[in-house]
Amino acid sequence: MPPLREVIARHGLAASKALGQNFILDAQLLDRIAAIPGPLDGARVYEVGPGPGGLTRALLRAGAEVIAVERDRRCLPALAELAEAVGGRLRIIEGDALAIDEPKEIGPAHVVANLPYNVGTALLTRWLEAERWPPWWRSLTLMFQREVAERIVASPGGAAYGRLAVLAQWRTTARLAMKVNRAAFVPPPKVMSAVVHIVPAEQPEGVDPNRLARLTGAAFGQRRKMLRRSLSAVDGALEALDRLGIDPERRAETLSVGEFVALARAL
Known part of the structure; x- marks a missing residue:
């Protein structure tokens, strides 16, 4: 050529x-x-x-x-x-x-x-x-x-x-x-x-990709707000934060990938 x-x-x-x-x-x-x-x-x-x-x-x-x-x-x-x-x-x-x-x-x-x-x-x-x-x-x-x-x-x-x-x-x-x-x-x-x-890599068990996508969309859609505000419209999210021991006053950018996976699984 x-x-x-x-x-x-x-x-x-x-x-x-x-x-x-x-x-x-x-x-x-x-x-x-x-x-x-x-x-x-x-x-x-x-x-x-x-x-x-x-x-x-x-x-x-x-x-x-x-x-x-x-x-x-x-x-x-x-x-x-x-x-x-x-x-x-x-x-x-x-x-x-x-x-x-x-x-x-x-x-x-x-x-x-x-x-x-x-x-x-x-x-x-x-x-x-x-x-x-x-x-x-x-x-x-x-x-x-x-x-x-x-x-x-x-x-x-x-x-x-x-x-x-x-x-x-x-x-x-x-x-x-x-x-x-x-x-x-x-x-x-x-x-x-x-x-x-x-x-x-291997997909974590018990996690729906669509649910994780919606969760991260809500959390980072208002990334300057605390999770108790940004996730308030996600059914069951605040209760899941409590069960997992995640402080609802944290912001989305402080959560690890593993914590988001755990939260999606809890939902």
């Missing part, structure tokens, strides 16, 4: 602000991202928003079988060239990732993606809130704005700790795998980025 810059120029591709696109052209950096999930030789990988195919190339160099979903029709000819060059190891789906039935259309796979900024959190939330566990995905290696990445891996007590941290950590292991300077992108975004790696 010709150099990525040449492909981008030949097809007249420019990152679309409306689609939240920022391209990475540094092959060494892309290879480092592709290495985060571990060996991918012969593994199935699902990529969201491949754009001109920079990360896709790195995944293919790692030996992966790649399924990529792209809604930007401008990028499809460049991706089609790449698919033809690798002899069936790349399948392109034209469409919106939010509309994909992944268990049916993708199957067991590692997810590796430089997620478009405007859909990244929505996709992550959907993947983490799945009722069926273990999920269809084997691991998530995802590029986010650094602020969002720090919220995913945050510990209790800090300003970054919130609903997203509890959602990510109650039945997965999440770590910040790599920080990425804004200068690595074309065009450079206004913010720094980071890659988060998430692996499914």
Whole structure:
């Protein structure tokens, strides 16, 4: 395949602000991202928003079988060239990732993606809130704005700790795998980025994911208020706090992931 810059120029591709696109052209950096999930030789990988195919190339160099979903029709000819060059190891789906039935259309796979900024959190939330566990995905290696990445891996007590941290950590292991300077992108975004790696873990028994989601939504929806106020509209929550010995005058950001799990189980 010709150099990525040449492909981008030949097809007249420019990152679309409306689609939240920022391209990475540094092959060494892309290879480092592709290495985060571990060996991918012969593994199935699902990529969201491949754009001109920079990360896709790195995944293919790692030996992966790649399924990529792209809604930007401008990028499809460049991706089609790449698919033809690798002899069936790349399948392109034209469409919106939010509309994909992944268990049916993708199957067991590692997810590796430089997620478009405007859909990244929505996709992550959907993947983490799945009722069926273990999920269809084997691991998530995802590029986010650094602020969002720090919220995913945050510990209790800090300003970054919130609903997203509890959602990510109650039945997965999440770590910040790599920080990425804004200068690595074309065009450079206004913010720094980071890659988060998430692996499914065992789900605590007796906890309904929907109940935990509603509980954390209420608690962090009014995070400056004490739990006795923020959880007052959740049936049985105040009584559960009392049974568990959790001070109702604490604020949501002081509760550990384990305490939220215990509270959801008590409800």
